[in-house]
Amino acid sequence: xxxSEDSLRRxxxxxxxxxxxxGNAVRALKASNAEKKAVDEAIEKLNALKLEKSSIExxxxxxxxxxPGSSVSKEAFRQAVVNTLVGRLFFIPSFKxxxxxxxxxxxxxxxxxxxxxxxAFWRQHFVLEENMLEVDCPCVTPEVVLKAxxxxxxxxxxxxxxxxxxxxxxADHLLKDFCNxxxxxxxxxxxxxAAELKHVLAVLDDLSAEELGTKIKExxxxxxxxxxPLSDPYPFNLMxxxxxxxxxxxxxxxxxxxxxxxxxxxxxxxxxxxxxxPFAAAQIGQAFRNEISPRQGLLRVREFTLAEIEHxxxxxxxxxxxxxxxxxxEFLMFPREQxxxxxxxxxxxxxxxxxxxxxxxxxxxxxxxRVYLFLTCLxxxxxxxxxxxxxxxxxxxxxxDCWDAEIESSYGWIECVGIADRSAYxxxxxxxxxxxxxxxxxxxxxxxxxxxLVIAPVKKELGLSFKGNQKKVVEALEAMNEKEALDMKxxxxxxxxxxxxxxxxxxxxxxxxxxxxxxxxxxxxHQRTFTPSVIEPSFGIGRIIYCLYEHxxxxxxxxxxxxxxxxxxxxxxxxPIKCTVFPLVQNQQYEDVAxxxxxxxxAAGISHKIDITGTSIGKRYARTDELGVPFAITVxxxxxxxxxxxxxxxxxxxNVEEAATVMKSVTDGNTTWADAWANFPHHSSVSxxx
Ligand code: AMP
Numbered sequence: 001x002x003x004s005e006d007s008l009r010r011x012x013x014x015x016x017x018x019x020x021x022x023g024n025a026v027r028a029l030k031a032s033n034a035e036k037k038a039v040d041e042a043i044e045k046l047n048a049l050k051l052e053k054s055s056i057e058x059x060x061x062x063x064x065x066x067x068p069g070s071s072v073s074k075e076a077f078r079q080a081v082v083n084t085l086v087g088r089l090f091f092i093p094s095f096k097x098x099x100x101x102x103x104x105x106x107x108x109x110x111x112x113x114x115x116x117x118x119x120a121f122w123r124q125h126f127v128l129e130e131n132m133l134e135v136d137c138p139c140v141t142p143e144v145v146l147k148a149x150x151x152x153x154x155x156x157x158x159x160x161x162x163x164x165x166x167x168x169x170x171a172d173h174l175l176k177d178f179c180n181x182x183x184x185x186x187x188x189x190x191x192x193x194a195a196e197l198k199h200v201l202a203v204l205d206d207l208s209a210e211e212l213g214t215k216i217k218e219x220x221x222x223x224x225x226x227x228x229p230l231s232d233p234y235p236f237n238l239m240x241x242x243x244x245x246x247x248x249x250x251x252x253x254x255x256x257x258x259x260x261x262x263x264x265x266x267x268x269x270x271x272x273x274x275x276x277x278p279f280a281a282a283q284i285g286q287a288f289r290n291e292i293s294p295r296q297g298l299l300r301v302r303e304f305t306l307a308e309i310e311h312x313x314x315x316x317x318x319x320x321x322x323x324x325x326x327x328x329x330e331f332l333m334f335p336r337e338q339x340x341x342x343x344x345x346x347x348x349x350x351x352x353x354x355x356x357x358x359x360x361x362x363x364x365x366x367x368x369x370r371v372y373l374f375l376t377c378l379x380x381x382x383x384x385x386x387x388x389x390x391x392x393x394x395x396x397x398x399x400x401d402c403w404d405a406e407i408e409s410s411y412g413w414i415e416c417v418g419i420a421d422r423s424a425y426x427x428x429x430x431x432x433x434x435x436x437x438x439x440x441x442x443x444x445x446x447x448x449x450x451x452x453l454v455i456a457p458v459k460k461e462l463g464l465s466f467k468g469n470q471k472k473v474v475e476a477l478e479a480m481n482e483k484e485a486l487d488m489k490x491x492x493x494x495x496x497x498x499x500x501x502x503x504x505x506x507x508x509x510x511x512x513x514x515x516x517x518x519x520x521x522x523x524x525x526h527q528r529t530f531t532p533s534v535i536e537p538s539f540g541i542g543r544i545i546y547c548l549y550e551h552x553x554x555x556x557x558x559x560x561x562x563x564x565x566x567x568x569x570x571x572x573x574x575x576p577i578k579c580t581v582f583p584l585v586q587n588q589q590y591e592d593v594a595x596x597x598x599x600x601x602x603a604a605g606i607s608h609k610i611d612i613t614g615t616s617i618g619k620r621y622a623r624t625d626e627l628g629v630p631f632a633i634t635v636x637x638x639x640x641x642x643x644x645x646x647x648x649x650x651x652x653x654x655n656v657e658e659a660a661t662v663m664k665s666v667t668d669g670n671t672t673w674a675d676a677w678a679n680f681p682h683h684s685s686v687s688x689x690x
Contacts, residue, residue: 103294113576137261148433326369327351360401511659568628602658
């Protein structure tokens with residue numbers, strides 16, 4: 001706990017007790033009919049103490065929330081953003097006419113356009129830039145794949161139920177909300193209690209079902225909607241289960257992430273890449289998670305688009321050839337140590353963080369830098385973006401290092417991209433389950449002598465005993481791992497025969513000593529065989545887009561000052577429509593010019609919209625500002641038109657024939673608006689806006 005908060009809580013408790021003593025003194029003076037002067041003086045002292053208490057409370061409030069009164073304005077701000085988003089069909093609650101379903105949302109026309117722009121830029125910034133191998137795998141996944149990855153057994157959240165209504169809640173969220181609420185709103189708790197609650201928050205991810213249940217009972221936490229008692233917490237698997245084919249015998253799941261599709265294709269992708277490391281594969285696709293009680297709007301949903309990269313690298317060489325291109329970047333980083341010692345994120349040079357070993361390796365650092373560039377190019381505010389390192393208790397045991405790109409929104413800091421060095425875990429897990437070697441090979445200059453296990457089934461003997469099943473028995477024997485083979489060898493040596501399970505036959509068979517020879521032989525190896533490590537940046541596209549909405553939204557007064565107008569300041573790169581074309585007044589000549597310009601914009605591949613309604617130009621500007629359209633072309637003559645930039649509201653005048661070319665160059669980012677402003681005559685039309 002920060003010293004100031006701690007001492008403020010102590011001061012508050014002391015002040016409260018002094019106030020109580022002074023209150024008693026006043027009452028005693030009154031009861032003893034003391035002189036009026038003495039009573040007045042005592043009351044004055046009491047009032048002064050109360051004032052001091054209220055001042056400490058204010059300081060404490062500021063200290064715990066960082067910004068007093070901010071939560072109210074944050075909610076009002078969010079409401080304004082969401083109202084605009086829903087009003088202009090950026091998104092729509094799915095199946096709305098049937099009452100909707102929590103955690104499912106549709107993207108409407110501008111939302112779709114933004115998503116497609118974000119994904120196009122993602123492909124350009126990552127897939128194209130790094131020559132990644134893009135794949136597109138099915139959402140329906142057989143059980144065996146997700147069993148191997150650990151999702152069937154471990155992809156769970158702890159859930160509690162309202163004992164009377166059956167409504168479900170995430171147990172850790174209830175405990176987290178309780179602790180945060182107490183710390184921020186209950187100023188009467190002692191410094192010790194505040195420290196205890198903070199400790200609970202710090203270890204929340206580590207608590208077992210029993211420990212969570214104990215805390216929920218200890219703090220008297222009840223169902224938030226009804227105040228009814230809650231059940232004990234129990235694990236709930238977040239995957240949507242299904243079955244593949246009509247028999248119901250082949251269980252499957254809707255994939256909770258896209259990564260597994262890449263891991264299972266590793267062997268072919270490695271081969272496609274000329275058996276060379278490093279290389280990366282990428283996939284964009286839907287992921288499904290049956291979230292227990294999705295609350296934070298578009299941030300926690302049950303179906304969402306993930307864009308994932310699996311960068312395969314030699315575990316002994318995690319350098320990156322383009323690392324130097326990002327090493328000088330500076331941005332907010334929040335390493336583990338700073339979190340533990342209660343500090344906040346600090347602007348840090350990425351290269352320094354890597355060289356000091358704060359970031360585990362160059363490739364991980366490279367991707368952190370690229371993610372920073374990606375998000376800020378989209379329009380995420382760099383001061384509200386930080387890279388937070390996972391604490392030891394958040395990280396899987398096999399992971400070498402993990403950083404989340406967190407973006408600050410009205411809901412707080414939100415994990416939008418996870419960037420993890422997952423070591424060789426995933427490939428090993430699929431190799432063990434499938435029996436297919438998911439390994440890389442490297443030629444070595446000095447051949448090495450190694451001891452190798454050799455399993456040699458004696459086919460003639462096996463054929464005599466197993467006839468038509470001989471092939472399956474041979475394959476099963478050859479697929480044994482080292483331990484299984486050595487166990488069999490020793491059993492055969494001691495007992496002469498052994499029971500052996502053949503998966504593909506679904507039964508045990510008896511293997512005799514004469515049927516297989518198992519030995520260890522010394523061999524010269526000319527290559528090194530190893531399981532690559534994987535560095536995985538995983539992007540929650542919906543979360544990034546929602547944060548972008550919040551970071552881009554602002555209000556400005558109408559010209560007349562009687563209205564607050566909504567504006568999204570999307571950069572042209574992500575704007576759903578790049579420009580609008582308006583004839584200033586309704587007349588055939590202007591409409592014809594607008595159509596000519598529209599045709600040339602289409603030919604140049606610039607998304608645009610013509611608005612030929614008779615509404616005032618000011619209203620039409622306001623409508624396009626609300627969609628975040630960066631430029632508006634107004635036709636006010638047959639030879640030249642004006643181009644207005646959304647945020648400055650500045651206008652330039654260009655010839656009709658050059659309108660599309662200018663537009664192309666400012667929307668592609670080849671020219672800045674400042675350049676255009678410097679190169680073309682300015683136009684001022686106060687009356688138009690009115
Ligand atoms: P994870 O595999 O849990 O690290 O998730 C990868 C990314 O997916 C996260 O960084 C989030 O951006 C996003 N994500 C995870 N769960 C959800 C959800 N329920 N709704 C929307 N995005 C999510």
